[in-house]
Amino acid sequence: MMKATSFALALSLSLLGLGGAYTVQKGDTLYSLARANNLKVEDLRRLNNLSSDALAVGQVLRLSAGEARPPAANTATPSPIKPNPVPPKSVASSAATKPLPAPSGFTLTPPTSTPRTPTTSTPTPAPPKAVSAAPESPPKPPVTVPITVRTGSRFEVGGVGVTLPEQLGMGDAFSVRLTGPGAQSAAVRFPSELGEDVRQPGETLTPSGAAGVYVVPGRVVLGKTTPVIVEIAVGGEVVRGIIPLRPKPGGPVVKLHLSPTVAAKLTDPGKAAEDALVNKAYLNRGQPVWTRPFAAAVPNPPIPGSFGQSRTYTSGSPVAYHYGADYPAKLGTPIHAVNDGTVVIAGTYPVRGGLVMIDHGGGVSSLYFHQSRILVKVGQAVKRGDVIGQVGTTGLSEGPHLHLEIRVRGEATQPADWINRLWP
Numbered sequence: 001m002m003k004a005t006s007f008a009l010a011l012s013l014s015l016l017g018l019g020g021a022y023t024v025q026k027g028d029t030l031y032s033l034a035r036a037n038n039l040k041v042e043d044l045r046r047l048n049n050l051s052s053d054a055l056a057v058g059q060v061l062r063l064s065a066g067e068a069r070p071p072a073a074n075t076a077t078p079s080p081i082k083p084n085p086v087p088p089k090s091v092a093s094s095a096a097t098k099p100l101p102a103p104s105g106f107t108l109t110p111p112t113s114t115p116r117t118p119t120t121s122t123p124t125p126a127p128p129k130a131v132s133a134a135p136e137s138p139p140k141p142p143v144t145v146p147i148t149v150r151t152g153s154r155f156e157v158g159g160v161g162v163t164l165p166e167q168l169g170m171g172d173a174f175s176v177r178l179t180g181p182g183a184q185s186a187a188v189r190f191p192s193e194l195g196e197d198v199r200q201p202g203e204t205l206t207p208s209g210a211a212g213v214y215v216v217p218g219r220v221v222l223g224k225t226t227p228v229i230v231e232i233a234v235g236g237e238v239v240r241g242i243i244p245l246r247p248k249p250g251g252p253v254v255k256l257h258l259s260p261t262v263a264a265k266l267t268d269p270g271k272a273a274e275d276a277l278v279n280k281a282y283l284n285r286g287q288p289v290w291t292r293p294f295a296a297a298v299p300n301p302p303i304p305g306s307f308g309q310s311r312t313y314t315s316g317s318p319v320a321y322h323y324g325a326d327y328p329a330k331l332g333t334p335i336h337a338v339n340d341g342t343v344v345i346a347g348t349y350p351v352r353g354g355l356v357m358i359d360h361g362g363g364v365s366s367l368y369f370h371q372s373r374i375l376v377k378v379g380q381a382v383k384r385g386d387v388i389g390q391v392g393t394t395g396l397s398e399g400p401h402l403h404l405e406i407r408v409r410g411e412a413t414q415p416a417d418w419i420n421r422l423w424p
């Protein structure tokens, strides 16, 4: 274990070695540069002592090992932190460099698992004797599906009404609302979700709902600054909608100075297994099980601005987003489930401390960190308001508080936005 750890450490140190310099071009972001150079954004921030994610044209950045590649070299490389099981598709890749407007008339390779792939476009005359002439038949040409780009927050796709938010901000959860006959069979993707900083990009999602109203929950990934692009396919029609983003509020990096004993948890040998367990649970995709608005987990208000804050935990440590909201409360304060769901994690871990994770279905989960006592078990069904544990200061914590996360397909969203709303 120690050997593996020091190897990983040596590897990451070599990644941080001196590399070429790159002059920032128009349109570059920290994320596009990190992606193009197979780096983590944190590495770029650290290499260049950046206290903000804003880049200026002409600014010279140090990049790591080897040649400096501009972001246009569209080579999405799987990140060592968040490997993407779904490789970006060709349409998604073209959206990386030119997020809007997308040209119509894309050439799409027909998805193998989507039932609504037009079958009329493969007019292979079936010879009477050949049952399955796979080796003999010529390779099928890619099907050209016109993609229409719509502006505005309301439009139609194949007779299905679509309602999108008019504007979003980093860390927002939202819903793509589909109405009318056929809404249930729509397929929804977010082609703007690209890169190492996105969990499960390129996923094709099916809406859930009833009585003619169907929704797909969305999330604005922390660190993303480009508009959210929603692609909706109904029947043979594919339409893209564009949701503009509010400028990032951009607070300063908050420098925490954790005590050595607490900071040591960041390098705990058990951290990798802990992260793997949680990452796996982010993949749950059941039907949404909640029917009532989300409720507060503790009565106290959170520390303002604690969600999405850029932080360093020790002097010189990389800048990381804070994915939850912190609710200071007395030791032993009961913690309530924010909504109905199933307990998928309940235990004590090095960083998150006493942790409960509830899967609410629909790709939505809530996580409760640093508990002193856990009162539920894995597999247990909970109802909104059920007491699941008590506030503590276990794991990476220096005082009693609840760290609450509400995630959509693994990406952190602002917890306060969920409370008291029937969502999405």
Ligand SMILES: [Zn+2]
Binding pocket: 322, 324, 325, 326, 403
């Ligand atoms: Zn926290």
